[in-house]
Amino acid sequence: MALSAAPAASPQTARRLVVAMHDVSKVFSNGTLALKGMSLDVKAGEFISLLGPSGCGKSTALRIIAGLGAPSSGSIDWPSSRINSKGLPEGDVGFVFQDPTLMPWATVFDNVFLPLKLRGISKASATETIMENLASVGLADFAASYPRELSGGMRMRVSIARAMVTKPKLLLMDEPFAALDEITRQKLNDDVLRLWKQHGVTVIFVTHSVYESAYLSSRIVVMRARPGQVYTDMAVTQPAERDQAYRVSEGYRQTCQDVSDALQGAIGAAEVH
Ligand SMILES: Nc1ncnc2c1ncn2[C@@H]1O[C@H](COP(=O)(O)OP(=O)(O)OP(=O)(O)O)[C@@H](O)[C@H]1O
Numbered sequence: 044m045a046l047s048a049a050p051a052a053s054p055q056t057a058r059r060l061v062v063a064m065h066d067v068s069k070v071f072s073n074g075t076l077a078l079k080g081m082s083l084d085v086k087a088g089e090f091i092s093l094l095g096p097s098g099c100g101k102s103t104a105l106r107i108i109a110g111l112g113a114p115s116s117g118s119i120d121w122p123s124s125r126i127n128s129k130g131l132p133e134g135d136v137g138f139v140f141q142d143p144t145l146m147p148w149a150t151v152f153d154n155v156f157l158p159l160k161l162r163g164i165s166k167a168s169a170t171e172t173i174m175e176n177l178a179s180v181g182l183a184d185f186a187a188s189y190p191r192e193l194s195g196g197m198r199m200r201v202s203i204a205r206a207m208v209t210k211p212k213l214l215l216m217d218e219p220f221a222a223l224d225e226i227t228r229q230k231l232n233d234d235v236l237r238l239w240k241q242h243g244v245t246v247i248f249v250t251h252s253v254y255e256s257a258y259l260s261s262r263i264v265v266m267r268a269r270p271g272q273v274y275t276d277m278a279v280t281q282p283a284e285r286d287q288a289y290r291v292s293e294g295y296r297q298t299c300q301d302v303s304d305a306l307q308g309a310i311g312a313a314e315v316h
Pocket residue numbers: 071072073075076077095096097098099100101102103104251271
């Protein structure tokens with residue numbers, strides 16, 4: 044069995060807690076209850092996919108973790124980070140959106156430089172780090188290019204390099220590959236897995252895709268809508284190596300089936316108003 048309910052004593056249990064959501068609810072000013080009592084413990088080294096029906100609050104949860112929105116009630120704890128005056132872990136979080144959000148007037152190099160520039164680091168002392176990060180996403184030869192000269196997949200790679208350039212502990216990715224074609228998406232899935240392993244970064248990845256979540260994750264958190272909260276939390280225990288052989292394996296097929304069943308359950312659990 045490739046998939047199981049996240050066990051109480053999984054190998055991750057012994058790991059450091061990176062961030063914990065405690066009983067978080069979010070009501071927007073128009074009265075929409077986006078999240079109700081959502082709790083989630085994220086441990087170092089996990090690759091967590093947040094999966095769920097449209098509108099179940101995946102992006103809201105991710106944005107609250109990133110400090111881009113405050114919870115209406117409940118709390119976010121960063122047990123192993125230094126917290127700034129806004130209650131956020133300074134520099135420990137990278138964010139990748141579905142839209143790469145690059146500055147069109149700036150080169151690839153300058154786009155990746157931005158987070159370091161905002162920290163007061165000079166271009167000269169940042170150059171080596173920037174080039175390393177561009178190389179790690181296969182774009183070392185495109186440092187002088189402008190975003191308009193790149194494909195959609197390459198622009199997303201720049202966005203990932205920009206998020207990783209500050210060496211975050213936690214990488215938050217909100218449907219980053221949803222707009223890309225399937226082959227590009229699969230290549231980027233492999234790139235993200237490589238970065239995850241190389242840098243030991245913890246990842247929370249929002250996706251609509253059962254297949255993508257089953258390929259990438261060490262843990263899949265399926266959310267339900269109305270109200271948005273965790274429906275089920277599953278560990279994907281097999282295999283350690285995710286590659287083309289895994290994509291056509293019985294283990295992958297079974298994982299996709301189990302995740303798909305959980306998603307159907309989550310959709311069925313939504314309260315109809
Ligand atoms: N700024 C906002 N103001 C009011 N309502 C909002 C706001 N942002 C999100 N919502 C609502 O909150 C609910 C959760 O939205 P959210 O975008 O978090 O869901 P999601 O699971 O990420 O959706 P999708 O999969 O379609 O991207 C939805 O009903 C949405 O319409």
